[in-house]
Amino acid sequence: MENSIQALAISALPILFAITLHEAAHGYVARMFGDPTAWKLGRVSLNPLRHIDPLGTILLPAVTYLLSGFMFGWAKPVPVDFGKLHRPKRDMLWVAAAGPGANLLMALAWALLLKLVLGTAEFHYSEALRQMALAGIAVNGMFMVLNLLPLLPLDGGRILVSLLPQRAAWTFAQTERYGMWILILLLLTHVLDAILRPMIGLFLTLIESLFGF
Secondary structure (H helix, E strand, O other), X not given: OHXXXXXXXXXXXXXXXXXXXXXXXXXXXXXXXXXXXXXXXXXXXXXXXXXXXXXXXXHHHHHHHHHHOOOOOOOOOOOOOHHHOOOHHXXXXXXXXXXXXXXXXXXXXXXXXXXXXXXXXXXXXXXXXXXHHHHHHHHHHHHHHHHXXXXXXXXXXXXXXXXXXXXXXXXXXOOHHHHXXXXXXXXXXXXXXXXXXXXXXXXXXXXXXXXXX
């Protein structure tokens, strides 16, 4: 338990960045494509307090990580008025993909930091930075893969709605009201864990190969 709490403390900063930049990216890209809703509400911000949901961002991730080593949670969703986008169905893809894309870029940035730490002489904070960089890679990989699942209201579901033909997209969109309950059921039955672990493992392997760890 003590090791888990220590690991959670080291992961705190990477988690805050992962959540904050993920949500801010949605709002930023939505504004680029014509919807300033999130921008006007101050949600395109690097201030994590604007994105934190007490249950989904703090309590649930901590509990699931301590109990299973797998982190599950959410931030306050960035409001997007898809009707204000220039071409709503097409542009929805880019708005949705912006969050996982931000997580990918952050994972690469943490991997670069890890490469630099491993390549320099040992100093006082070497081990702490190494552990934090490893956590940053893992957390962002986990958030990216989870959010890309083709299930509404996750980003992967939004991307799928954008790609499907109109009638199929409308039918699939009706499942959003059940999406969170499906996700929780998959989590409680460990099906989510079985789906995500191989995908996250593959992502981490690709990062290791790319940076030569």
